[in-house]
Amino acid sequence: MGALEEARFEGELENGVGLDEPEEELEAGSGSGSRPEATRAIEEAVRVLLQGLGEDPEREGLRKTPLRVAKAFREGTRGYRQKVKDIVQGALFPEAGLVNGTGHAGGAGGLVVVREINLFSYCESCLLPFSIQCHVGYVPSGQRVVGLSKLSRVADVFAKRLQNPQRLSDDICAALQDSINPAGVAIALQCWHILFPEVLRCNPNPKHLSKSDMQGWVQASVCSSSGVLEVKGNSFWNDFLALLKFRGINLEGCSKSCFPVQSWCPSRSLEVLLCNGHSTKSSNNGKVSSKPGPAHAAMVGAVTSILYSLGEDPMRKELVGTPYRYVQWLMNFRSSNLDFKMNGFNRGKLCLRKTGDVSQIHSVLNLPFCSQCEHHLLPFHGVVHIGYFDEEEGKVIERSIFQSMVHYHGCKLQVQERLTRQIAEAVHVVFHRGVMVVVEANHICMISRGIEKVGSSTATIAVMGQFSTDPAAKALFLQTISNSTASGG
Amino acid sequence: MGALEEARFEGELENGVGLDEPEEELEAGSGSGSRPEATRAIEEAVRVLLQGLGEDPEREGLRKTPLRVAKAFREGTRGYRQKVKDIVQGALFPEAGLVNGTGHAGGAGGLVVVREINLFSYCESCLLPFSIQCHVGYVPSGQRVVGLSKLSRVADVFAKRLQNPQRLSDDICAALQDSINPAGVAIALQCWHILFPEVLRCNPNPKHLSKSDMQGWVQASVCSSSGVLEVKGNSFWNDFLALLKFRGINLEGCSKSCFPVQSWCPSRSLEVLLCNGHSTKSSNNGKVSSKPGPAHAAMVGAVTSILYSLGEDPMRKELVGTPYRYVQWLMNFRSSNLDFKMNGFNRGKLCLRKTGDVSQIHSVLNLPFCSQCEHHLLPFHGVVHIGYFDEEEGKVIERSIFQSMVHYHGCKLQVQERLTRQIAEAVHVVFHRGVMVVVEANHICMISRGIEKVGSSTATIAVMGQFSTDPAAKALFLQTISNSTASGG
Numbered sequence: 003m004g005a006l007e008e009a010r011f012e013g014e015l016e017n018g019v020g021l022d023e024p025e026e027e028l029e030a031g032s033g034s035g036s037r038p039e040a041t042r043a044i045e046e047a048v049r050v051l052l053q054g055l056g057e058d059p060e061r062e063g064l065r066k067t068p069l070r071v072a073k074a075f076r077e078g079t080r081g082y083r084q085k086v087k088d089i090v091q092g093a094l095f096p097e098a099g100l101v102n103g104t105g106h107a108g109g110a111g112g113l114v115v116v117r118e119i120n121l122f123s124y125c126e127s128c129l130l131p132f133s134i135q136c137h138v139g140y141v142p143s144g145q146r147v148v149g150l151s152k153l154s155r156v157a158d159v160f161a162k163r164l165q166n167p168q169r170l171s172d173d174i175c176a177a178l179q180d181s182i183n184p185a186g187v188a189i190a191l192q193c194w195h196i197l198f199p200e201v202l203r204c205n206p207n208p209k210h211l212s213k214s215d216m217q218g219w220v221q222a223s224v225c226s227s228s229g230v231l232e233v234k235g236n237s238f239w240n241d242f243l244a245l246l247k248f249r250g251i252n253l254e255g256c257s258k259s260c261f262p263v264q265s266w267c268p269s270r271s272l273e274v275l276l277c278n279g280h281s282t283k284s285s286n287n288g289k290v291s292s293k294p295g296p297a298h299a300a301m302v303g304a305v306t307s308i309l310y311s312l313g314e315d316p317m318r319k320e321l322v323g324t325p326y327r328y329v330q331w332l333m334n335f336r337s338s339n340l341d342f343k344m345n346g347f348n349r350g351k352l353c354l355r356k357t358g359d360v361s362q363i364h365s366v367l368n369l370p371f372c373s374q375c376e377h378h379l380l381p382f383h384g385v386v387h388i389g390y391f392d393e394e395e396g397k398v399i400e401r402s403i404f405q406s407m408v409h410y411h412g413c414k415l416q417v418q419e420r421l422t423r424q425i426a427e428a429v430h431v432v433f434h435r436g437v438m439v440v441v442e443a444n445h446i447c448m449i450s451r452g453i454e455k456v457g458s459s460t461a462t463i464a465v466m467g468q469f470s471t472d473p474a475a476k477a478l479f480l481q482t483i484s485n486s487t488a489s490g491g
Numbered sequence: 492m493g494a495l496e497e498a499r500f501e502g503e504l505e506n507g508v509g510l511d512e513p514e515e516e517l518e519a520g521s522g523s524g525s526r527p528e529a530t531r532a533i534e535e536a537v538r539v540l541l542q543g544l545g546e547d548p549e550r551e552g553l554r555k556t557p558l559r560v561a562k563a564f565r566e567g568t569r570g571y572r573q574k575v576k577d578i579v580q581g582a583l584f585p586e587a588g589l590v591n592g593t594g595h596a597g598g599a600g601g602l603v604v605v606r607e608i609n610l611f612s613y614c615e616s617c618l619l620p621f622s623i624q625c626h627v628g629y630v631p632s633g634q635r636v637v638g639l640s641k642l643s644r645v646a647d648v649f650a651k652r653l654q655n656p657q658r659l660s661d662d663i664c665a666a667l668q669d670s671i672n673p674a675g676v677a678i679a680l681q682c683w684h685i686l687f688p689e690v691l692r693c694n695p696n697p698k699h700l701s702k703s704d705m706q707g708w709v710q711a712s713v714c715s716s717s718g719v720l721e722v723k724g725n726s727f728w729n730d731f732l733a734l735l736k737f738r739g740i741n742l743e744g745c746s747k748s749c750f751p752v753q754s755w756c757p758s759r760s761l762e763v764l765l766c767n768g769h770s771t772k773s774s775n776n777g778k779v780s781s782k783p784g785p786a787h788a789a790m791v792g793a794v795t796s797i798l799y800s801l802g803e804d805p806m807r808k809e810l811v812g813t814p815y816r817y818v819q820w821l822m823n824f825r826s827s828n829l830d831f832k833m834n835g836f837n838r839g840k841l842c843l844r845k846t847g848d849v850s851q852i853h854s855v856l857n858l859p860f861c862s863q864c865e866h867h868l869l870p871f872h873g874v875v876h877i878g879y880f881d882e883e884e885g886k887v888i889e890r891s892i893f894q895s896m897v898h899y900h901g902c903k904l905q906v907q908e909r910l911t912r913q914i915a916e917a918v919h920v921v922f923h924r925g926v927m928v929v930v931e932a933n934h935i936c937m938i939s940r941g942i943e944k945v946g947s948s949t950a951t952i953a954v955m956g957q958f959s960t961d962p963a964a965k966a967l968f969l970q971t972i973s974n975s976t977a978s979g980g
Contacts, residue, residue: 062584062585063584063585066581092555095551095552095866095906096551096552097906097908097909112908112911112912112951112952112953112954113950113951113952114907114908114949114950114951115949115950115951116937116947116948116949117947117948117949117950118946118947118948119947120946120947142908147906147908149866150907150934150936150937150949151934151936151937154937154947237962237965237966240962240965240966240969241952241965241969244966244969244970244972244973245929245950245952245969247973248931248950248972248973248976249948377582377584377638417584417586417636418603418639419586419601419603419631419636420586422601423601440734442737445639445640447639447640448605448639448640448643457607457609458605458606458607458608458609458643459605459606459607459738460603460604460605460606460639461602461603461604461606461734461737462601462602462603462604463601463602463730463734464601465601473726473729476726476729476730477726477729477733480729480730480733480734481733483733483737484733484736484737487737
């Protein structure tokens with residue numbers, strides 16, 4: 003019972019707040035003076051990024067963005083400042099078990115598995131958050147078990163750092179093995195990484211905003227194990243996989259060696275794409291993901307200083323290209339491109355063509371988009387549905403034109419409400435009788451900043467012309483979307 | 492822009508920690524002296540409850556339970572100490588819109604809906620947590636929108652109080668209307684309340700631990716609205732319902748008047764059951780949910796003092812019976828009943844009967860149970876799967892006997908690992924050749940204490956006899972469970 007007696011009361015924080023983190027680091031004072039050095043340094047760096055994007059950091063909407071981003075980064079990497087021992091040692095409980103050997107009975111070594119723990123982490127290759135379903139198993143020994151919630155707490159300590167899936171899995175496994183000292187530990191992670199807009203454009207694949215919000219994301223499954231669970235294919239490992247299967251999770255064949263983890267991040271695939279000559283330049287309307295100018299260099303420097311402020315070593319080999327890749331991601335949302343696009347749209351690129359369609363309301367559904375929340379510099383993505391009354395019966399705009407327009411309006415620092423309105427206004431320029439736009443999106447900022455409302459989604463509506471006076475038309479268009487979701491989603 | 496200028500920077504806490512809550516209230520010092528009065532008062536009350544349950548509050552495993560419960564209660568009711576204005580005012584953003592009227596375009600009044608926000612609240616009738624999917628809609632006005640995450644933050648302020656579904660919905664609606672001053676607000680809540688063990692026994696309904704973890708729970712749907720969304724059946728309200736439908740949420744017909752909210756809590760139904768003469772006494776083995784003795788009275792007093800310490804008025808009419816009902820719930824898990832049950836089981840109540848079954852491994856799957864986590868005094872519930880080799884070929888125990896045994900071992904302060912082992916040991920007394928027990932459970936303590944790992948589930952295994960030496964037997968039994976899950980779940 004020695005170790006239990008030693009259990010430190012201070013480690014027994016149940017609610018995951020304030021852990022090893024001086025509260026002033028998370029609290030917003032009324033002036034920057036009361037905020038810690040690291041937060042202020044990140045704020046300064048974010049201002050450089052905003053300027054590099056051609057934005058005015060003082061405009062309403064962006065004014066507090068540096069602080070929001072700094073706080074989100076600090077909160078999202080709080081794992082660097084947390085100690086596993088403190089979490090676990092206060093929650094080891096004596097649990098007498100059966101005498102006949104390891105791994106045989108509940109309290110005395112029978113396998114314990116917590117499945118489907120939702121986590122978020124930051125990709126060390128590109129600094130974007132990625133989503134995780136974490137499954138933790140261990141075989142207790144020494145007549146003691148650990149409080150179940152601690153398994154997810156420990157996993158979260160390592161998720162709240164800059165990671166790749168395999169290191170995250172290895173870190174959690176090693177930490178639990180060290181701190182609980184069980185007969186063995188097994189970790190399996192299913193990770194989802196948002197696609198980059200360039201990759202989306204190379205491989206457009208319109209989809210409903212599905213119940214599974216990660217549809218279309220890059221997925222990686224990894225695992226780690228130690229002790230009696232180490233030998234893959236042994237009996238305990240098979241039990242672990244079997245218990246996951248009860249929940250529909252099939253990880254057979256998942257092993258350390260089979261997945262090229264270094265390249266799972268879409269920013270890496272993009273580099274491969276570009277190397278292979280699949281340049282995204284042509285469809286990019288002047289957005290070149292290439293030669294750094296002075297502003298670009300300042301942005302890369304700013305991101306390097308963010309890494310440093312988070313307590314990371316920017317020279318760690320996995321992080322060397324990260325500032326460049328993060329800036330490359332941000333440059334998708336540079337404001338300076340906007341005019342060109344709008345002009346392009348307005349200068350009559352619209353291909354009106356004759357069709358046999360005589361229905362009054364035309365529907366263009368499930369146009370995918372990826373935009374960037376201007377409050378948090380984090381992506382929101384989803385689909386746009388457009389309905390309009392045509393002026394001259396039988397004339398429609400091609401879907402690809404709508405898709406380009408959605409892309410143009412999405413690719414800047416945005417808020418969903420404004421995006422919805424701007425698309426409606428742009429369509430209204432052509433179709434005066436009436437336009438209705440519905441945007442459905444998942445906001446990474448809603449799920450990766452401690453709020454972690456996984457699964458929530460936001461829908462916005464804008465109506466113009468006849469749609470604003472005719473409830474029946476509105477209802478008809480909404481029903482059309484609903485039908486398409488039911489059949490295709 | 493006046494209101495925006497006034498926006499208080501101090502309200503701009505993004506991560507939901509420390510809000511208006513002096514940090515020392517959440518932090519565990521090394522002695523009780525450093526904890527606030529309210530927390531210490533709740534700890535004291537929990538010790539009274541533990542004693543009333545026949546437990547030794549000083550035994551390992553329970554020693555820190557009073558502190559854990561006190562912190563969970565304080566954290567779970569932190570909404571009493573939060574101010575909506577502080578959350579919202581820092582996050583109102585100017586968003587120019589269309590000129591032609593309310594409710595027509597994204598930034599200028601088009602409907603904005605955040606769907607499927609997961610929340611937890613405490614039932615004011617019985618003090619148990621209940622689960623919520625919250626859908627929030629509003630129609631912006633005055634050329635400003637609110638940060639999307641604030642909608643879930645405001646909803647959470649009211650969820651973190653003692654509530655019933657309708658009041659929660661009304662509170663959120665009124666608070667958003669007051670603080671954002673939009674053209675209208677719509678709130679829809681889907682709420683799930685765990686069943687009481689007595690109700691489960693009156694209406695046993697064995698089920699798989701399903702993907703939807705709330706299967707079999709009491710459900711209530713409620714809604715509230717204001718402003719342009721107020722008139723049910725109007726155009727905006729219909730739009731709100733249509734956007735929910737896109738996610739498979741059908742709330743048509745849901746209205747304020749149709750649901751008897753006061754009686755949604757199963758503790759209320761139980762009172763009705765008991766009044767109607769469906770006494771649970773017979774199946775209860777001496778657990779009488781009735782006449783209070785002196786210990787009972789002390790427990791009711793202790794819960795009353797908890798209500799007071801949370802900042803509530805124990806005399807508020809909805810709370811008057813709550814201490815009694817919470818104690819009634821707890822008394823399901825009184826330790827003093829254990830011996831009688833075990834004796835009953837061991838005294839040969841087993842009905843061995845001849846069958847034609849000649850398979851070596853017998854499986855009894857999906858035995859439902861509800862137990863009480865001794866670390867947090869919160870329920871965990873799920874299913875037990877039992878596999879055994881029979882001694883004399885063709886003899887089996889009836890399912891109902893297994894169900895009683897599971898119930899006996901579940902109905903006390905427990906941990907899942909121990910429950911698994913105890914069931915295995917109990918079966919092993921009869922079937923020496925080999926026993927395997929798998930328990931799958933959802934732990935309310937994992938999802939309602941700020942950790943909020945909704946959807947996670949825990950599986951534990953215990954093996955004895957031949958199962959501990961024969962991996963093929965283990966694998967076969969796990970496959971049997973898997974097949975049954977696939978077909979029936």
